[in-house]
Amino acid sequence: MDTNRLSKKMAAALNAQMTKEAEASQIYLSYASWASNQGYGGTANFLFRHAQEERNHMMKILEYILKRGAEVKVTAIAAPPPNPASMYNCFEKVFSHEVDNTTSVYSLVKLSLEEEDWATWNFMQWFVKEQVEEETLAMELLDKLKISGGEKAGHNELYSLDRDLENAPDSAKSAQDVTADKP
Numbered sequence: 001m002d003t004n005r006l007s008k009k010m011a012a013a014l015n016a017q018m019t020k021e022a023e024a025s026q027i028y029l030s031y032a033s034w035a036s037n038q039g040y041g042g043t044a045n046f047l048f049r050h051a052q053e054e055r056n057h058m059m060k061i062l063e064y065i066l067k068r069g070a071e072v073k074v075t076a077i078a079a080p081p082p083n084p085a086s087m088y089n090c091f092e093k094v095f096s097h098e099v100d101n102t103t104s105v106y107s108l109v110k111l112s113l114e115e116e117d118w119a120t121w122n123f124m125q126w127f128v129k130e131q132v133e134e135e136t137l138a139m140e141l142l143d144k145l146k147i148s149g150g151e152k153a154g155h156n157e158l159y160s161l162d163r164d165l166e167n168a169p170d171s172a173k174s175a176q177d178v179t180a181d182k183p
Helices: 008-037 041-067 087-114 118-147 155-166
Strands: none
Touching: 008 041, 008 087, 041 118, 041 155, 087 118, 118 155
């Protein structure tokens, strides 16, 4: 008896997203290593934590594919892009990467709607929320760097940001949680 509850197209798309999350983890590892080599230990710590978070996303998808009775296909991942040229460039790259990942998540949501695969649609809502948080967090970091001078941020500003990132929360406040009392 076939117990697979995912269409071939959906299983392939979820496997592709699983690989994309693995690639994201490698990108964050690469940028964290770059930051560490530049002397930005707080930033490196922040990016290392995000590398692990991306790996956790990969595992969520892997487990979902298995629980729906489909086959997981672990494939090779692409090498990370070149190292950032600066701290500002690092977070520009992070933001661009997160926007690309959001587009991929939205494609899965759209496919689940088209196929009336409500279980996958429901599963993907967690990722939709997560991508809003990831993009918001990257935008907030870019804003801090812009205020500090952007590409021309000085050593004092970068040191301060690096110290802030060492203990910074790994997620941004969700818009759904904001009220007039707690903006």
